[in-house]
Amino acid sequence: MKRMYFCIRDDDTSFFTSPDDLEQAYGEITRWGPVSLAIVPFHKAGTSKGVPEQYRKQWSIHPLHKNRELVEWLRKSIAANRIEPMLHGYHHDEEGCRLEFIEADDLARRVREGRKYLEDLLGAAIRVFVPPGNGIERRGLEAIVGEGLHLAGVTGLRSGWSPFSQKTWANWWRIRKWRSGGGHGTPWVLDLGDHREIPGSAVTPMSSPEENEARFDGAKQIGGVFCAATHYWELDTPCAPPNRGTVGEQLRRLVERAKSDQQVVWRSVGDIVSADV
Numbered sequence: 001m002k003r004m005y006f007c008i009r010d011d012d013t014s015f016f017t018s019p020d021d022l023e024q025a026y027g028e029i030t031r032w033g034p035v036s037l038a039i040v041p042f043h044k045a046g047t048s049k050g051v052p053e054q055y056r057k058q059w060s061i062h063p064l065h066k067n068r069e070l071v072e073w074l075r076k077s078i079a080a081n082r083i084e085p086m087l088h089g090y091h092h093d094e095e096g097c098r099l100e101f102i103e104a105d106d107l108a109r110r111v112r113e114g115r116k117y118l119e120d121l122l123g124a125a126i127r128v129f130v131p132p133g134n135g136i137e138r139r140g141l142e143a144i145v146g147e148g149l150h151l152a153g154v155t156g157l158r159s160g161w162s163p164f165s166q167k168t169w170a171n172w173w174r175i176r177k178w179r180s181g182g183g184h185g186t187p188w189v190l191d192l193g194d195h196r197e198i199p200g201s202a203v204t205p206m207s208s209p210e211e212n213e214a215r216f217d218g219a220k221q222i223g224g225v226f227c228a229a230t231h232y233w234e235l236d237t238p239c240a241p242p243n244r245g246t247v248g249e250q251l252r253r254l255v256e257r258a259k260s261d262q263q264v265v266w267r268s269v270g271d272i273v274s275a276d277v
Contacts, residue, residue: 002222002223002263003223003263003264003265004219004220004223004224004225004226004261004263004264004265005219005224005225005226005264005265005266005267005272006033006225006226006227006228006254006258006264006265006266006267007033007034007036007198007225007226007227007228007266007267007268007269007271007272008026008029008033008034008035008036008227008228008230008251008255009036009038009086009130009152009200009227009228009229009230009269010025010026010035010036010037010038010229010230010231010232011038011050011088011130011229011230011231012038012040012048012050012088012092012231012232012233013037013038013039013040013070013074013088013232014039014040014043014050014062014064014088014092015040015043015062015063015064015066015067015070016043016050016051016052016055016062016067017050017067017070017232018069018070019069019070019072019073019074021232021233022037022070022073022077022232023073025232025235025248026082026083026232029251029252029255030077030082030083032255032258032259032266033258033259033266033267034081034082034083034084034266034267034268035082035083035084036083036084036085036086036128036152036268036269036270037074037083037084037085037086038086038087038088038130038152039064039074039085039086039087039088039118040064040088040089040090040091040092040132041063041064041087041090041113041114041117041118042061042062042063042064042090042091042114042117043061043062043064043091043092043093044059044060044061044062044091044092044093044094045057045058045059045060045061045062045093046059046091046092046093046094046095047093047097048092048093048132049231049233049234050092050231050233051093059093059095061091063117064117064118064121065121071121071122074122075122075123078122078123078124079123084124084268084269084270084271085118085122085124085126086126086127086128086129086130086152086269086270087111087114087115087118087126087128087129087130087149088129088130088131088132089101089110089114089130089131089132090104090110090111090113090114091104091110092132093132099131099132099133099135099136100131100132100133100135101131101132101135101136101137101139101140101143102135102136102137102139102140107139107140107142107143108142108143108146108147110143111129111143111144111146111147111149112146112147115147115149126149127149127150127270127273127274128149128150128151128152128198128269128270128273129144129147129149129150129151129152130151130152130153131151131153134153134200136151136153136155136159136160137155137159137160138159138160140160141155141159141160141195144195145194145195149195150195150196150197150198150270150273150274151195151196151197151198152197152198152200152227152229152269152273153197153198153199153200154186154190154197154199155197157172161192165192165193167191167192167193168192171190171191171192174188183218184211184214184215184218185199185201185211185214185215185218185219186199187199187215187218187219187222187224187225187226188219188222188224188225189225189272189273196273196274197273198225198227198269198272198273199225199227200227200228200229201215201216201226201227201228201229202229202230203228203229203230203247203250203251203254204230204231204234204247205234205237205238205239205240205247206239206240207239207250208241209239209241209244209250209253212228212250212254216254216257220261220263220264225272226254226258227269227272228251228254230247230251234247235247235248235251236248
């Protein structure tokens with residue numbers, strides 16, 4: 001029997017996050033498997049929906065360590081193997097609605113300092129980088145590769161993969177063959193040689209439950225990988241398609257499938273992307 005790997009990636013944990021919100025979102029879920037949190041070290045109070053309205057567009061900088069209750073909750077949850085920390089940019093929000101890891105300066109420094117800050121603060125290794133807004137191009141990719149990090153998300157040939165690498169074309173051809181054969185998503189970890197990338201399947205108000213079910217089934221069929229990518233702050237939001245429930249209900253349906261199927265192995269994002277799966 002082929003094993004399929006399942007993981008949950010949640011973006012936007014930061015100074016602005018309440019530990020009660022995370023516990024409400026994932027307390028029950030982490031009884032069955034870990035959740036990987038993409039954490040912002042020094043969040044700017046910009047336009048992100050993860051920033052409370054009273055702070056938005058102030059552009060002040062808010063270090064994670066200033067939220068002591070959250071840091072304590074994260075430390076305990078990491079020690080209990082309920083939570084995995086990942087690096088989610090540096091400031092996350094940039095003026096002018098720019099994507100940080102496409103348009104900002106000093107990306108190598110941001111990755112290096114952001115990673116060290118989180119590792120020192122939380123007492124845990126950071127293995128995975130998650131780009132804010134899922135936006136990253138060659139400079140950003142070079143910055144994370146330089147720190148030995150893997151990527152949650154996919155850059156692709158146009159945005160960051162080297163056109164001179166055999167692994168680039170091997171991955172490109174494999175994805176093309178899968179999609180042309182009717183496959184959904186990309187149900188495996190992409191090995192680019194100097195780093196690995198793990199595609200996410202969005203679980204958001206605009207995502208299609210049917211599409212995610214098809215991606216889950218495809219990953220199960222080949223013994224691949226399914227990564228549910230969501231945000232704790234929108235789990236109570238109704239889905240845009242009528243009569244589809246909330247985002248959290250979408251996620252819980254996937255969780256129920258993962259925890260009840262002996263073929264499915266639930267791991268953290270870092271464990272899956274770092275292993276040979």
